[in-house]
Amino acid sequence: MPVQDEGRPVVVGYDGSAESRLALRWAVEDARLRFLPLLVCHAWQWPYPRLSLAPETTEVVRRMGRRVLDSGLMAARELAPRVPVRGQLVEGTPAAALVGLSNSAELIAIGPRGVGGPDELRIGSTVEVAAHAHCPVAVVRRPGHPRAGRVAIAVEDAGIDSTELGIAFEEARLRRAALLIICLCSEDAGDIRSAAVRFNTSVALWEEKYPLVEVETMIETRPHVEVLRHAADRSDLLVVPDRERHDPLEPAIGPVCQVMLREAPCTVVVTPSQAWSPSRRGEVFVRG
Numbered sequence: 404m405p406v407q408d409e410g411r412p413v414v415v416g417y418d419g420s421a422e423s424r425l426a427l428r429w430a431v432e433d434a435r436l437r438f439l440p441l442l443v444c445h446a447w448q449w450p451y452p453r454l455s456l457a458p459e460t461t462e463v464v465r466r467m468g469r470r471v472l473d474s475g476l477m478a479a480r481e482l483a484p485r486v487p488v489r490g491q492l493v494e495g496t497p498a499a500a501l502v503g504l505s506n507s508a509e510l511i512a513i514g515p516r517g518v519g520g521p522d523e524l525r526i527g528s529t530v531e532v533a534a535h536a537h538c539p540v541a542v543v544r545r546p547g548h549p550r551a552g553r554v555a556i557a558v559e560d561a562g563i564d565s566t567e568l569g570i571a572f573e574e575a576r577l578r579r580a581a582l583l584i585i586c587l588c589s590e591d592a593g594d595i596r597s598a599a600v601r602f603n604t605s606v607a608l609w610e611e612k613y614p615l616v617e618v619e620t621m622i623e624t625r626p627h628v629e630v631l632r633h634a635a636d637r638s639d640l641l642v643v644p645d646r647e648r649h650d651p652l653e654p655a656i657g658p659v660c661q662v663m664l665r666e667a668p669c670t671v672v673v674t675p676s677q678a679w680s681p682s683r684r685g686e687v688f689v690r691g
Contacts, residue, residue, distance in 0.1 A: 410439060410440070410509075411439065411507060411508055411509040411538075412434070412439055412440045412441060412442040412489075412507075412508060412509065413430050413433050413434040413437065413439055413440075413441050413442070413508070413509055413510050413511075413512065414430075414441075414442045414444055414501065414504050414505070414508040414510070414511045414512070415427050415429075415430035415431075415441065415442070415443055415444065415475075415479075415511070415512040415513070416444055416445075416446075416497055416500075416501050416511070416512070416513045416514070416532075417443050417444065417445050417471070417472065417475035418445060418471060418497070419471045419474060419475070420514065422514025422515060422516055422543075423475075423513075423514045424478070425514060425543055425544075425545055426512045426513055426514045426541075426543040427443065427475055427478060427479060427482075427512075428482060429512055429541065429543040429670065430479075430512035430541075430543075431479050431482045431483045431486060432482075432483070433510065433512065433541070433577075434483070434486050435483050435485070435486050436577040436578070437509065437577065439509055440486065440487040440488070440489065441479055441483075441486050441487070441488045441489075442488075442489055442490070442491060442504070442508070443472065443475045443476055443479055443488065443489070443490045443491070444472075444490070444491045444493060444500055444501060444504060445468055445471050445472040445475065445490070445491075445492055445493070446468075446492075446493045446494070446495055446496060446497040446499075446500040446501075447464060447465060447467070447468030447471075447492065447493075447494060448494060448495055448496060449461065449464055465492070465494070468492055469492055472490045472491075472492050473490070475490070476488055476489075476490045491504070496528070497528055497532075498528045498531040498532050498535075501513065501532045501536065502531070502532060502535045502536050502537075505532075505535075505536035505537045505538045505540075506537050506538075508538045509538060510538055510539045510540070510541060510672075511532065511536055511538060511539070511540045511541070512540075512541045512543055513529060513532055513540065513541070513542060513543070514529075514542070514543060515529065515542055515543070515544045515664070516528075516529060529542055529664060530656055530661060530664060533645060533656055533660065533664060533673040534645055534656035536673075536675055537675055538675060539570055539672050539673065539674050539675065540672070540673045540675075541670055541671070541672045541673075542664055542670065542671045542672075542673065543670050544667065544668070544669060544670055544671070546639060546668060546669050546670075547668035547669075548636065548637075548668060548669075550639055551637055551638055551639050552579075552580050552581060552639065553575075553580050553581045553582070553583055553637065553638045553639060554571055554574045554575040554578065554580050554581070554582050554583070554638060554639065554640045554641075554642065555571075555582075555583040555584075555585070555634040555635065555637070555638040555640070555641050555642070556568070556571035556582070556583070556584055556585070556641070556642040556643075557584075557585040557586075557587050557623075557627065557630060557631055557634065557643070558584065558585070558586055558587065558602070558605075559586075559587050560586055560587060560588045560589075560594070560598035560601065560602065563586075563601060563602065563605045564644065564674070565605065565608075565609075566674065567642060567644060567674045568584070568605060568606070568609050569609065570642055570672065570674055571584065571642045572609050572612070572613045572616055573613075574640055574642065574672065575613075575616045576613055576615065576616055578639070578640070580639065580640075581616070581617040581618070581619065582616050582617065582618050582619070583619045583620075583621070583634060583637075583638065584606055584618060584619070584620050584621070585620075585621045585622075585623050585630060585634060586598060586599070586602040586620070586621070586622045586623065587623055587624075587627055587630065588622055588623065588624050589624065595622065595624070598622065599622055602620070602622065603620070606618065606620055627659045628659055628662050628663075631643065631659065631662075631663055631667070632663075632666065632667070635663065635667040635668055635669050635671075636668060638669055639669055639670065640669060640670045640671075640672060641663065641667055641669055641670070641671050641672070642671075642672045642674060643659070643660050643663050643671060643672070643673055643674070644657070644660065644673070644674050644676065645657065645660055645673050645674065645675055645676050646660065646676055656673075660673060
């Protein structure tokens with residue numbers, strides 16, 4: 404099946420750093436697997452107030468940004484010649500540029516410390532994109548262990564989200580990986596029994612749509628961070644929500660998600676709490 408040069412692209416933030424080169428490589432492969440185009444985005448900005456900036460200086464900085472973007476486009480086309488690749492140069496902060504593009508993107512890929520800016524600010528950029536994007540965000544990290552052939556997701560019994568499960572099943576299908584699904588419960592025995600019924604029912608619906616995905620399920624009462632750290636140690640990709648379901652008013656991004664973005668030894672895909680529908684090319688989550 405040929406890659407289509409239309410529809411919602413996979414977007415990658417690129418600034419020429421080692422982290423963004425790793426994200427670029429991951430995004431190229433993700434676009435190839437999804438039969439989607441790739442959009443390479445580079446954002447540039449002058450670090451001082453615009454009033455002190457001469458027009459000719461602005462042009463110099465813009466051209467420097469264009470060279471960085473062109474190097475990313477060249478690398479992407481060399482990695483996957485059949486994937487349609489285009490670039491977008493944006494004036495402004497990397498986080499704002501990527502969040503803006505997320506409205507029409509299938510997925511955004513970024514490095515573990517974001518793109519652009521001093522080192523001490525880059526994790527903040529990553530959190531900002533993950534918290535406010537309107538599509539899933541993959542924070543790409545070089546794995547600290549041999550390839551496990553597994554995708555993992557932890558869902559809360561208080562609010563099992565069908566979209567999150569669909570994203571996890573699709574990621575496992577694309578990568579021909581096994582899927583580990585963990586239900587996070589309270590320690591109350593009655594809650595665990597009822598949670599198991601709801602959990603197994605939700606998983607069974609997705610197993611019917613993805614019969615080729617090997618699924619392992621677990622019910623855990625340990626602290627969420629501890630469970631997710633252990634799952635990440637044994638997986639190539641971890642799917643997490645941007646905030647905990649029991650606290651929909653929690654600002655920005657949940658503490659568990661923040662810990663995973665900083666510490667997970669594998670790529671983390673953050674699912675958005677905003678209303679979001681996956682690919683408009685069709686029922687992306689029901690392909691066998």
